[in-house]
Amino acid sequence: MNQSIIYWKWDDHSMKSNLIEKLADLTDRFGADAISVADHWVRAPFDDEVLQGHFRECADYLHKKGKKLYAETCIRKEGAGFFKQYPKDRAWLAHMVEVQLDENGNASVELDIEPVYHFWRVSGENGPDVVLGAWAFQKHSDTEYVPESCQVIKDRVIINNSLQKTAEGRPKNTLSIQGGMESAGKTALAIVGTLQPIPDLASPHLMDYYRTMLKTAKAAHVDGVFSDEWGYDVILEVQEDRPNEHNNNLLIRHLSVSDAMAGHYRKIYGGRDMYQDMLCLYYAPAGQEEKSIAAINRYNENLRQIMADNDRKMLKAVKEILGPDAFYGVHPTWWGSVSALNFEVFKNGFYWWDAVRDIAQTDETVLMPIRTALAHKWGSSIWYNMWYSMGTLDIKTYYKETWNNVRFGGRTHYLGYECPNEPNVLQLYQPGLLEELEKMDSRVRLLDDHQTSQPDSRVLMLFGMEALTNWRLYDNPHPGWTSQNKNMEKVFRTAAKLYEKLLFDLVPTTEIANGSLKIENGKAVYGNQTYDMVVLMMPESMDPRCFVFLQQLSPDQLLVYGTGTRYNNGTLLSESDCQIIERATRDCRIPKPEVLAEEILAAEVRPNRWKNGCLFQDGSAIFTGSGELNSKNPLQVDCCLHGRHVKFTGEDFLFIRLEDGAVEVCTPKPGILKIDGKRTTFPVVCETGERS
Incomplete structure (x- = not known):
């Protein structure tokens, strides 16, 4: 079986079409051995007999051809069935409503009606329906309150559902506060919640329902399952002031919360109340900014842990129910653009x-050092990146993406054969x-028998991670939050440019705290990759555990850029941990990429890459052409590989391994290969599988 994969999305209209006829068209025209089928535009529930009949029919058809079908099995689509069984397991999108109280401590404010969409499914059309927390206080500054003035007033705040309608036909609801004379003249902050359309991802019943879905999928004979872009x-x-600026014209003002999230929060933070802590997500007690920083870190860590726990449990359930060889994917990434990661x-x-995934997966324009980092952690010999032309509808973008992926050990997950309701996606079924x-x-597949590492x-x-995700550390703590923040911008833009000079993996410090990054024989290790140098931005x-890790690195293995004064819980660094940072600090600012490259290479760390290729863990190397064309891209290689001079003239790609005097080569067409000036002959496996 080859490692190529293509996406196919269904909706209600395609469900009424001849899917086998389409599948025959797909497989006759394209040789991928795995087809991933998404049903998130299908309004029927996952256990619908017609839907499952289509999955079964398509899976059986592919099996006869020696191919596999992976079915989207996403519990987020199953709100109706889930809520019928577990009506209390709901989550909300929470946002702050701030108002000045009058001389009697009262106020009334109209609430925004903001529906929440999960593809075709929608909730919140009647606006917020719950008050999650409320406080009255005197402001010390725009981002601080006077601690002794703060009162909890949640029981004095109600949402009034009005019969009046807006011009758009939505209810005109108001938030009424009767804070009493002790609240007179203070600022009131209420946090209201709009229902999520999806099941609560922190629900203790989530996996019970998911396991039932997997049993349904097994009966349809599918070979694996997936659920991409995970999250609330x-x-x-x-x-409105910049409606035409792609990505940068968008804001987020809401945070996901639920009672189950609060329960998880209480468990991992020694009984703390998440809802009570929410005030500090927006305001800090005067002179105690560290309390707000710590609260935001806790909220983010709690959410991140819940998402990771979902993945681990889903993977385990897939292997138990569908079998150990069943595939579990797809990409956990949502917004892959370097300008929208916030x-x-x-x-x-x-x-x-x-x-966790069987094969490392990302999408869109996720940075290459993130792709390789995930592949190293998950131990896969390849990684996938899903591509849909980024709205250009230009087939040529697939060429450049694919050959660049191959150069660094990856493959393209082609989106998609059909992709209804998404006009920015190129429909590949077209003639x-x-x-x-x-x-x-067909040329890329030639590598399947040769490439064994990353x-x-x-x-x-x-x-x-905290410095890049804590909104008090990078911006005004009040929403809305933009698609990018200044700390992310500095680090990721630097990483993108640095990768042009040398290979590296990009990993957050939270991977130290969760035990994924280790020290072995005095060097940092992530999955199956060992590093000679660590650069900390x-x-x-x-987290305090990060300093235990850093302390084990020798001084010549660590470069630090930026400052550190506190732990993630808000307390000041110990003197010894300050010294760990200070002795390795090269600059309190993020350097220019070319300066950083010079400092790294000055330590005699191998860059392991060339302009059009790179070195792999097993000593092999892959070089690729520019990707301007789908095939027959001119390729020139002139490099030193393991002390030997390699020159090659050919097309598209060169895989080469020099080991114990033997030469292993894979390239799609005969070319001219010289090693140390001597012409070398080698067999070529053509796209047909024949040797020449």
Whole structure:
């Protein structure tokens, strides 16, 4: 079986079409051995007999061809059935409502009606329905309150559902506060919640329902399951002053909360009340900013842990019910653009590295050092990146994406054969498109029998997860929050440019705290990758366990950029932990990429990459052409590999392994290969499988 994969989305309309006829068209025109089928646009529940009949029919058809079907099995789509069984297991999108109280301590304010969408499913059309917390206080500043003035007034706040309608036909609801004379003239902050349309992902019943879905999937003979872009739903608000700026015109004002989330929070933080702590997500007690920093860190960590726990339990259930060889995917990433990663924090806690998968997976334009880091952690010989042309509807973008992926050990998850209701996605069923991809992918598949490892990244770039995700550390703590923040911008833009100079993995410091990053024989190790150098960016507010890790590195193995003054719980660093940071600090600012590259390479760390190729963990190397074409891209290689001079003229790609005097080569067409100036002959396996 080859490692190529293509996406196919169904909706109610396609459910009425001849799916086997379409599947025959797909498989006749494109040779991928795995087809992932998504049903999130299908309004019927997962256990619908017609839907399952289609899954079974398609799976059986593919099995006769020696291919596999992976079915989307996403519990987030199953709100109706889930809520029928567990009506109390709901989550809300919470947002703050701030108002000045009058001389009697009273106020009334109209509430925004903001529906929440999960594809076709919608909730919140009647507006917020619960008050999650409320306080009255005197302001000390725009972001601080006077502690002794603070009162809890939740029981004095109600939501009034009005019969009046807005111009759009939505209810005109109000929030009424009767705080009493002791609240007169104070600022009131209420946190109201709008129901999520999906099951609460922190629900203790989530896995019971999911296991039932897996049993249904097993009866349909599917070979694996997936649920991509994991996390709670969010509301994206367009900024009216810049409506045409892609990504940068959007804001998030809401946080996901639930009683089950609060229960998990209470468990891991020694009985703390999440709802009581929510005031500090927006305001700090005067002179005690650290309390707000700690509260935000706790909220984010709690969300991230819940998402990771979902993944671990789902993977375990898949292997138990569908079998140990069943596939579990797809990408945990939501908004892959380097300019919009801040939104990931609010959807799933930016838990990408905590997620578990059979094969590392990302999507869109996720940075290459993140892709390779996940592959190293999950131990897969390849990784997938889902691609849909990023709204350009240009088939040529698939060429460049795919050949770049191959260069660094990856493959493209092609989206998609059909993709209804998503006009930004190129529909690959259109005449000629699959044929053009097949010309390319048939060549990529030649590598399946040769590539057995991932790029050998000798540098680990760590970024302080808290420094990049805590809104008090990077911005005004009040919503709305933009798609990118200044700390993320600095680190990820630097990483993107640095990768042009050398291989490295990009990993958050939370991977130290959860035990995934280790020290072995004096070096940092992540999954199956060992590093010679660690670069730490923005160490502010790290978990104390990070310092135990850093202390075990020799001084010549650690470079620090940025400052660190406190732990993630808000307390000041100990003197010894301050010294760990200070002795390795090269600059309190993030350096320019070229300066950082010079400092790393000055330590004689191997870059392990060339302009058009890189070195892999097993000593092999892969070089690829530019990707301007789907096939027959000119390729020139001139490098030193393991002390030997390698020159090659050919097309598309060169896989080469030099070991114990033997030469292993894979390339799609005969080319000219010289090793130490001597012409070397080698067999070529063509797309047809024949040797030449």
